[in-house]
Structure formats: structure tokens, C-alpha cells
Amino acid sequence: MAQPQLHRFTLPNGLRVLLAPDPSAPVVGVSVHYDVGFRSEPEGRTGFAHLFEHLMFQGSESLEKLAHFRHVQGSGGTFNGSTHQDYTDYYQVTPSAALERMLFLEADRMRAPKITEENLRNQVDVVKEEIRLNVLNRPYGGFPWITLPPVLYSSFANAHNGYGDFAELEEATLDDCAAFFDTYYAPGNAVLTVTGEFEVQPTIDLVHKHFGDVPARPVPPRPSFSEPLPTTELRGEHVDRHATLPGLTVGYRLPDPSTDMNAYLAYMVLSSLLSDGDSARLVQRLVHSDELVIEVSARCGLLGSSLDARDPDTFAVVAIHPGQVEQARVLGAIDEELEKLAAHGPDTDELARITARWAATLHGAHDRLTSRTLNYGSAELLFGRAELIGELPGLIAGVTPDDVAKAAKGLRPDSRAVLTLTPAGGEQ
Numbered sequence: 006m007a008q009p010q011l012h013r014f015t016l017p018n019g020l021r022v023l024l025a026p027d028p029s030a031p032v033v034g035v036s037v038h039y040d041v042g043f044r045s046e047p048e049g050r051t052g053f054a055h056l057f058e059h060l061m062f063q064g065s066e067s068l069e070k071l072a073h074f075r076h077v078q079g080s081g082g083t084f085n086g087s088t089h090q091d092y093t094d095y096y097q098v099t100p101s102a103a104l105e106r107m108l109f110l111e112a113d114r115m116r117a118p119k120i121t122e123e124n125l126r127n128q129v130d131v132v133k134e135e136i137r138l139n140v141l142n143r144p145y146g147g148f149p150w151i152t153l154p155p156v157l158y159s160s161f162a163n164a165h166n167g168y169g170d171f172a173e174l175e176e177a178t179l180d181d182c183a184a185f186f187d188t189y190y191a192p193g194n195a196v197l198t199v200t201g202e203f204e205v206q207p208t209i210d211l212v213h214k215h216f217g218d219v220p221a222r223p224v225p226p227r228p229s230f231s232e233p234l235p236t237t238e239l240r241g242e243h244v245d246r247h248a249t250l251p252g253l254t255v256g257y258r259l260p261d262p263s264t265d266m267n268a269y270l271a272y273m274v275l276s277s278l279l280s281d282g283d284s285a286r287l288v289q290r291l292v293h294s295d296e297l298v299i300e301v302s303a304r305c306g307l308l309g310s311s312l313d314a315r316d317p318d319t320f321a322v323v324a325i326h327p328g329q330v331e332q333a334r335v336l337g338a339i340d341e342e343l344e345k346l347a348a349h350g351p352d353t354d355e356l357a358r359i360t361a362r363w364a365a366t367l368h369g370a371h372d373r374l375t376s377r378t379l380n381y382g383s384a385e386l387l388f389g390r391a392e393l394i395g396e397l398p399g400l401i402a403g404v405t406p407d408d409v410a411k412a413a414k415g416l417r418p419d420s421r422a423v424l425t426l427t428p429a430g431g432e433q
Contacts, residue, residue: 008395011381012205018221019193022212023385025200025377033201034378035107036096037115038386041189042089042314043167044230052132052169053177055088057185059128061095062086064119065110073110080106083375088167090307090314092386098375101202105211108199112215115192120182129174136168144247148426149254149321150307156241157256157422162230163317191222198382198391201374231316234258239422246429250299252325253332255339256422257415259305261316263388266400271412272320273311274404277359278351279303279322279342284358286342291324297335298326315387320416332425346413350406364398371395 012024046053064070077084082099097107140146151166158164197216199208235258260268279287280303291298305311307319326335351359370376371394385391 008392009200011391012209014209016192016213016217018217018219019191019224020216020219021196021385022209022216023196023198023381023391024203024205024208025198025381025391026203026205027200027374028202030374031101031202032098032374033101033104033107033199033203034096034098034374035104035111036094036198036378036382037111038092038094038196038198038382039190040091040194040227040386041093042091043165044090044162045189045228046167046185048161048165049173050177050181051165051173052136052167053174053181053185054093055168056128056132056174056177057182058086058088058093058095059132060120060124060182061114061118063121063124063128065114066117066119067113068110068119070119070124073114076106076110082107089383090167090318092383094379094382096375096378096382098201098378104199104203104208105215108211108215111197112219115190115195115216116219118186118190120179120186122179125177125179125182129177132169132174133171136171140168142247144249145245145252145325145426146247148243148245148252149256149323149424150309152241152243152426153254153256153319153321153422153424154307156239156424157235157258157319158232158317160230160232162228163232187222188225191224192216192219193221193224196382196386198378198385200378200381231261235420235422237420238418240425241422242425242427244427244429248426248428250325251328251332251428252323252426253335254324254422254424254426255322255336256424257320257417257420259316259318259320260415262312262318263315267404267408268412269305269312270397270401271404271408273305274356274359274363274401275346275409275412276303276305276311276320277363278346278355278409281359281362286346287322287339290342291335291338295334295338297330297338298324300325312387312393313383328428336423340418343413343416347410350410350413353406356404356406356409360402360404363401367398367401 009025043054080099080103084097086095155164262269287301301324380394381391384393
């Protein structure tokens with residue numbers, strides 16, 4: 006994976022800019038990452054960060070509603086946005102000839118999004134329908150990313166529902182929107198990333214042209230969301246009226262990647278050893294050998310993506326099992342497999358297969374311009390080093406059996422959360 010030369014500069018208004026030129030294809034990616042996610046939303050306004058992401062597509066200072074969509078699609082491009090624990094991103098990928106247009110679009114809504122009462126009410130309804138579709142009316146919806154945090158964490162920032170409570174979404178006001186925009190959508194609280202086919206100096210000039218006059222505003226101090234590790238096993242139950250089979254999630258705290266990246270990477274490898282493919286340890290034991298579960302997965306990161314948040318973040322094992330299987334048997338089998346890895350680590354061939362698979366996955370993501378653009382931007386924002394994205398295959402290849410064993414030892418019963426999912430009609 007050839008690494009482009011990265012170019013950085015900061016505008017007088019505080020906007021950080023990352024340029025990653027790559028002439029291999031006539032396309033460009035433009036993203037803006039704002040340093041605000043659902044952990045930053047105020048109490049009484051759950052889901053507000055995600056709601057605001059929707060509002061950012063409803064027109065801006067120079068563009069009427071839906072014009073952003075038309076300009077991107079009319080240029081032959083794609084676009085989207087997403088809200089995460091610690092950031093919100095927006096991106097466009099288009100033919101390289103449309104680069105200036107994409108920079109204009111992002112600068113215009115950074116300067117002044119068009120947030121009206123009509124747009125706010127409309128997007129509250131859109132978000133509520135999204136929640137119904139993805140969570141309330143779907144079996145296992147929000148399990149575990151919404152349902153586990155209230156068990157594993159104690160602070161509002163870490164434990165609340167990032168999708169939002171309907172009543173709190175409906176109470177959102179234009180004053181709330183203005184305050185949120187003024188606080189978190191300042192240029193000094195954002196990273197602009199440009200990747201793909203472009204010339205560096207002309208692009209620097211275009212960034213100054215379109216973003217240079219966006220007014221600077223004070224940047225809020227970045228809060229620490231850290232909280233003490235659990236000192237005992239925590240238990241919770243979630244009733245799902247659409248589920249047909251019971252399940253459980255076992256949640257643990259991850260090391261802080263900003264201070265102990267090597268330890269974090271060992272958990273990424275551990276998650277794959279446990280559930281990546283038919284030969285993975287939990288799949289072999291729980292699905293094929295003991296036939297305790299229908300499916301099982303391990304994830305490094307609350308939302309299922311590694312290195313996607315600052316501290317604290319979550320390692321989770323999720324299993325769906327037949328009603329006649331006692332949860333204690335499933336939990337016991339998970340513990341036994343972790344104890345084996347803690348005592349002996351993976352064998353050399355097993356570890357080599359997993360690290361090779363990780364390398365292939367990371368190289369493949371880097372080859373996709375959309376993934377590369379977003380990954381550069383999030384790594385620059387969260388860790389201050391977009392270079393990390395290109396270094397990850399080599400870093401993961403350096404994870405040793407002892408590193409994995411140490412990670413497995415950290416997944417202890419006395420510092421975890423166990424969330425039981427019960428079908429509304431009882432176990433089937």
C-alpha cells in the first residue's frame with residue numbers, strides 16, 4: 006500500500022487541513038470531521054448530535070434545501086454523513102474536476118447552515134422514523150450499542166442513548182440548534198481532508214478561497230469522558246418485543262489507544278481470533294462443537310469499528326442462543342475460551358492467519374477512496390496522526406502471542422457487564 010505524502014496546514018480561523026494527493030484515479034474525496042459526537046450532547050437532548058447531522062443537509066447560506074444533493078449527484082458523485090461517539094463526519098467523493106464545487110459546498114454550510122423551524126420539525130420526524138426502522142421495530146435493534154452502555158458505564162456521556170429519546174428530540178428548539186452550532190461547528194473544531202487526484206498548491210489556494218472567510222469562534226475545551234473501571238460484574242436485562250430468541254452481550258473496557266496503542270491493537274487481533282470466520286475460537290466452540298448459540302461475534306469498539314473513539318471504548322461479545330440453552334452455559338464457555346487464550350495465547354499459525362487477514366482488510370479499505378478519506382480524517386481528529394492508517398497493517402503484524410494473552414487476561418468476570426436480551430413473549 007503506497008503511502009501518499011501528507012500535507013498539513015491550519016487556516017487563521019483554526020480549521021485544520023489535511024491533503025493526501027494520489028494521482029492513480031481521476032477522483033477526489035472531501036470530508037469534514039467535527040469534534041463532536043453523541044457523547045458531547047447535553048443532558049435532556051439525547052440524540053441531538055445525530056439530529057444536527059441531518060439538519061446540516063437542509064440548505065445553507067447560498068443554497069436552498071436539497072441543492073447540496075443536486076450539486077454532488079450532478080457532478081457524478083456520492084455523499085453522506087454519520088454521527089459517532091466523538092465526532093460527526095460529512096463527505097463527498099466525485100470526479101476530480103468537481104473538487105472546487107465540493108469545497109464550496111462544505112464551506113457554505115460550515116459558515117451558515119439554513120436551520121429553520123420547518124427544517125427542524127421535518128428532520129425530527131425523519132430521525133424518529135429512522136429510530137423506528139433501525140431500533141424499535143427491528144429484532145435486536147440497537148443491541149448492543151444502545152442497550153449495553155447503560156450497564157457498563159455510569160456517566161450520562163457514556164451511558165445514554167445516542168439515537169435519542171422521542172420526547173427529548175421533539176423538545177429541541179432553534180435556540181438549541183444555534184447554541185450547538187456555535188459551540189461545536191466552529192472551524193477550529195474541525196478537520197478538512199482532501200484525498201485523490203489534485204495538485205497541492207492550487208488546492209491550498211482553493212481551501213483559503215472558500216474556507217478562509219468562515220468566521221473563527223471559540224473552540225470548546227475537549228472534555229474527558231473517562232470513568233473508573235468496573236470493580237465487579239454488572240448485570241442488566243433488555244426486553245425485545247420483536248426478538249424470537251434470547252441473547253446476551255458481555256462488555257468490557259478497552260485500553261486507551263491514545264496512550265497504549267499496542268495494547269489496543271492486541272484487542273483488535275483478539276476479536277478476530279474469537280469470531281472471525283468458521284475457524285475462530287468462539288465460533289468453533291459455541292456454534293459447531295457445543296451447539297450453544299445460533300451466532301456469536303466479538304467486536305472491538307462500541308459501534309463495531311476499531312479505533313473509532315477516544316477513551317473509554319468497549320470490547321463486546323454478542324451471542325444469540327436457543328431458548329432451552331441456559332445463559333450460564335454460554336457465559337461459561339466464553340470464559341473458558343478466554344482463559345485458554347490468557348494461559349497459552351494463540352499458536353503461531355493461528356495468529357499469522359488473523360494478522361494476514363487484518364492486513365488484507367486494511368489494504369482493501371485504503372484502496373477505496375471513500376474509506377481512505379474518512380479514515381484519514383478520523384485518525385487526524387482523534388489521535389492527531391492520519392499516518393496511523395497506513396501504519397496499521399505493519400503494527401498489527403507485530404502483535405505477538407503474549408500480547409494477545411495479556412489482552413485476554415484483561416477480559417475478567419469481575420470487571421465486565423453482562424446484558425441479557427429476553428424476547429417479550431419469553432424464551433422460545
